[in-house]
Every structure is written in structure tokens, then in C-alpha cells.
Amino acid sequence: MTEPTWSPATTAVTAGRPEHVPDAPLNVPITMAATYVAGGDVEYGRYGNPTWTAFEEALGALEGGRCLSFASGLAVVATVLDLVGQGATVVAPRHAYNGTVMQLADLESRGRVVVNLVDITDTDAVVKACDDAALVWLESPTNPALEVADIETIAAAAHEAGTYVVVDNTFATPLRQRPLTMGADLVVHSATKYLSGHADAVLGAVVVADDQLYDVLKGRRDLIGAIPGTLEAWVALRGLRTLHLRVERAESNAQALVGRLRAHRAIAEVRYPGFGGIVSIVLNGGADGADLLTHGTRLWVHATSLGGVESSLERRRRWKSEPATIPDGLVRLSVGIEDVEDLWTDLSVVLDGLA
Ligand SMILES: *Cc1c(COP(=O)(O)O)cnc(C)c1O
Secondary structure (H helix, E strand, O other): OOOOOOOHHHHHHHOOOOOOOOOOOOOOOOOOOOEOOOOOOOOEOOOOOHHHHHHHHHHHHHHOOEEEEEOOHHHHHHHHHOOOOOOOEEEEEOOOOHHHHHHHHHHHHOOOOEEEEEOOOOHHHHHHHHOOOOEEEEEOOOOOOOOOOOHHHHHHHHHHOOOEEEEEOOOOHHHHOOHHHHOOOEEEEEOOOOOOOOOOOOOEEEEEOOHHHHHHHHHHHHHHOOOOOHHHHHHHHHHHOOHHHHHHHHHHHHHHHHHHHHOOOOEEEEEOOOOOOEEEEEEOOHHHHHHHHHHHOOOOEEOOOOOOOOOEEEEHHHOOOOOOOOOOOEEEEEOOOOOHHHHHHHHHHHHHHHO
């Protein structure tokens, strides 16, 4: 019998479960184990854990590849960038996630790699840059500028040039974009965000289609030890079960808010790629206006990070490391799953006072 192809909503609920046999638990337990009885495939707690495996099976099924979980999103970024040869060129978005750009700058300052930061929306320029690069790092949509890359065109050109393609898929999630089907070699996630979705765990993951690449990455994880916490993996899998519901609700809330934000006099610019739950707004009042907003709301919590059930917001340039090309008055909204009218009431009371 051939297995039917389940839809992503079904996969999110069913993947990474124990087999349906009498008295099997429906959920994989939290296996706290530093070591295992000798003679098996795992042997030691740094080499594997059944709770990680369950999370990895579920995310791998959603992305269409084989998954490895890590201690954090940035642990994945470091592990992948470490594969780049000495002195090779890495192409990356100038507005990639701040920590990614900081890692690249750190590597470049130590002579490890040459970094070529590009405008990810300028497909021709990115394609040209791939020519002499070992790796092109894509993030789409970017954080927090919300620029969208033409992944398929860039990946095709990159492969002609023998360049590996990574896509940080944290914002889109596999429900809105499956980079491996678009030509990417590696998909990177901060599972801290939408995948776990409740702002209660820090976790990263990488998904690849190629078995050899999987083995290389597994070998690096074994050696470096940037392994996930068992509880974090369990919590992330628990969150993943409702990914489709959370993403749908955050997205419909975001879509309802975008039109109202665009019409508001206190706002100069609204950036929204048309999908997902992240909206960036630029306040007319610059940094001061943005700070009044982030300190003035009661429902929306002033906090960094994103992708949780609760709505949050922050002025990104409050971080010294955020590039100057991000407007001073840009506030990134992570739209949650609350009642959208309540979200608008809370925002508009403060915005009206600024207009
Ligand atoms: C948060 C984030 C990361 C880093 O992930 P951590 O889990 O915080 O280490 C990487 N990429 C993007 C797009 C992010 O938003």
C-alpha cells in the first residue's frame, strides 16, 4: 500500500509520533538521558535523543527533507557558515537577521571568509554575485525589512556557478514557503519563533535533502556539541502541532491590521510581504514616535523576538548592531493570535495620540 501524501496541516499534527500500537503513548516522552546502553546507534547523549528525533521527523516532513535540531538558530548559522572553505566568499542579504550579519562580520574580521552583502530584492545583482561565491545565504522575507527574494531564480543561477544555497525560512515557515522545492540546498530555522510559537524555548534547526550533507552536519553537531535541550525539543514539537492554526490566525490578523495601519496619519510606511504575521511600520515621529508607541501599548508587549501566540513589538534600531539602512523609526510588529479588534484598539489609542 502506498502512503497517501498528507497535507501540511495533517503532517504538523501527525509526524514524529510513536507507532500506533496498543498502549504506546501518543506523544514521544521527554527522554532525559546522558548516555545509552552500549551497542546501539546512539551511544551518548550528544549524539542523539529520541525526543530530538521526534521534532526532527516532524519538521523534516514539513520541509521535505532531513532535519537536525540545534541549541539555537544562531548555533545552526554558525555550524553552516563553518562549512565554508577558508577565504571563500559568502553572499548574504545586507538586511539578514542581525545575528547572522554579525557572525559574518566576525568571520570576515578574522580572515575566515569574504562577505558580500547584497540587496536581496535586486535579483540580477545577487545572481552576478553568486559567480565567485561558495555560498549564497538567503533570508526571505528578511528580518525586519521584510524584503522578498526570488529564491528559484537565484538558486538556479547559484547552482550553475557551483554555489550552495541556504534559505533562512524562519519568517515564512514551511507552511508558506518550502525552499528545498525551490532549489535551496539547506533550510535554516530559528525554531524559537513560529515553529515552537509560545516564546518559551530557544531552539534551531536545519533541513537538507542531500544525505551526504546531512551526514556532514550531523558530524559537526556531534563534534561541536551545539545540541538542543531535550525539554526544548519537546516543547517545540508540542508547539509545532498547532503551527498551521497559529500561522493562519496571525496572518489573517496581520492582513486586517495592514490596511488600517496604511491609512493612519502617524505612520509613514507599512511593510508587509502579503503573507505571515510580521508587519514593519515606520513612524512619522522617527525614533521618538516609535519609542512612544512601544512603551505606550498595554496588550502588545514591548519585547524582542517574534512568532509567539502573543503580539509583541519593538523598535529595531534600539539595538546598536542593527544597520543604519533600517529606518530609526521602524517598529517591527509580531502579530499574535488574539482578537484582532482588541489588537487594533490597543495600537490605535497610542497611534492616535501621535498623529
Ligand atoms: C531569531 C532569528 C534567528 C536566530 O535564532 P535564535 O534561535 O535566536 O538563535 C535567525 N534567523 C532569523 C530570521 C531570526 O528571526
